[in-house]
Amino acid sequence: MPLDRSLISGLALFAEMTPAEQEDILAKARSSRHPKDAVIFAQEEEAHSFFVLLAGHIRVVKTTPDGEQVIARYINEGELFGIAPAIGRTTYPASAIAAVDCVALAWPTRLWSDFASSYPSLTSNTYATVGRRLQETQQRVVEMSTEQVEQRVAHTILRLIKQAGRKTPEGIEIDFPITRQDIAEMTGTTLHTVSRLMSAWEDEGIVVGGRQKVTVSDPHRLMLIAEHRRKR
Amino acid sequence: MPLDRSLISGLALFAEMTPAEQEDILAKARSSRHPKDAVIFAQEEEAHSFFVLLAGHIRVVKTTPDGEQVIARYINEGELFGIAPAIGRTTYPASAIAAVDCVALAWPTRLWSDFASSYPSLTSNTYATVGRRLQETQQRVVEMSTEQVEQRVAHTILRLIKQAGRKTPEGIEIDFPITRQDIAEMTGTTLHTVSRLMSAWEDEGIVVGGRQKVTVSDPHRLMLIAEHRRKR
DNA sequence: CCCGCTATTTGCGCAACGGCAAATTGCCGC
């Protein structure tokens, strides 16, 4: 069945395209549903498709040869993912896993170069995204190099509530299930240390924990922890 | 004085352009010399130009609000740098410092969009570069998350001799002056720890140290250290 | 409603690494 243009007309990525162009792109897309925990694509796999996430949240994970995992980022609604072809790769550099039930649009990789030449706004938006991710990743390197674990975890949680926060009576909550282990894999520490930190913060009334859930009740104080300088 | 096309005709970045196109691009370039330790551009500064390095080595450094520094990467001959406009930024995200005397070509930032539309091969090469840097940076995050300091330093030195190594009677030497502090800023540790590690390696005959110099005499053994898994 | 699985918490000990201080070395410029 044909896809409705309203699916993508609201996304910044396609905002500068005409309705006809949007129809054209949609006509070539295939929509896909992915239940929670499904592997949408796997690291090292041939990059058959690239995607736009319409609904849900996706975890992008790198696995090392000896089985350790690092979360590269979370993808939010409206974002591109799996854009290996755009950066000159033929395999995916990481795996994408549905953090909740997800809906995405997918296009065969081989269409990328057609799209790139036909729709300059798509190209420039894509590269702006890649550039932004490069910035974010560099920032993460800086944090890992210069901050203590406590500050890194605080920064990471603040970033999560900023990009996927939802207001609740108790504070701002991360909109998808996330474990202590996940937070550890985003910050380069262990689930034990994350658990200890969050327990301490909970005692101080800064956050409210829960199974696969984090709610920040006092963002300001969490910011103070994140910015706290112990030296100098 | 006009610049000679031979300056850039050998660079992969311009390889797919016609001689006439190369002339056109060169005509708009300004060449610049930068003595060792010169700041070519500074973090946060308005991005007035983008560059290609013709000769020398450049250190790209991020400085935190409290004055700590992290080396984002080294730029080698033939590489683009300062390409803020290409990733949708108006200021430079880091500073660029000449590690040795350097020669570069510079173009005003406002020309970027003209070039991007006139020379598709330049665009795609540029984005391949950005993509590669994103990969490298992610890899660095993975290393910082999962490896001990010793392995990280070993990996970093191996990477340096791979991209800027020069054969000498004693082994392979990094082609530009680099201090223990610099290596610390690439690996997220301190110059003390780097010094201790390198002293130990020197005792074992794996490297030869020197002031602002590193020579690897036994790359194979250094690789073993880099890959050494202590757990599991 | 109970079972079983997974996530989380927490105590304990220790190893890796950073901080500090001081000595030493090599090099550049005068």
Added chain:
DNA sequence: GCGGCAATTTGCCGTTGCGCAAATAGCGGG
């Protein structure tokens, strides 16, 4: 040739945060 400066080395100690182990707590399914 020498003085001064920057880079490097090294010892010692303290702390952070990890490894390990075991207990506990939610949650989903049957």
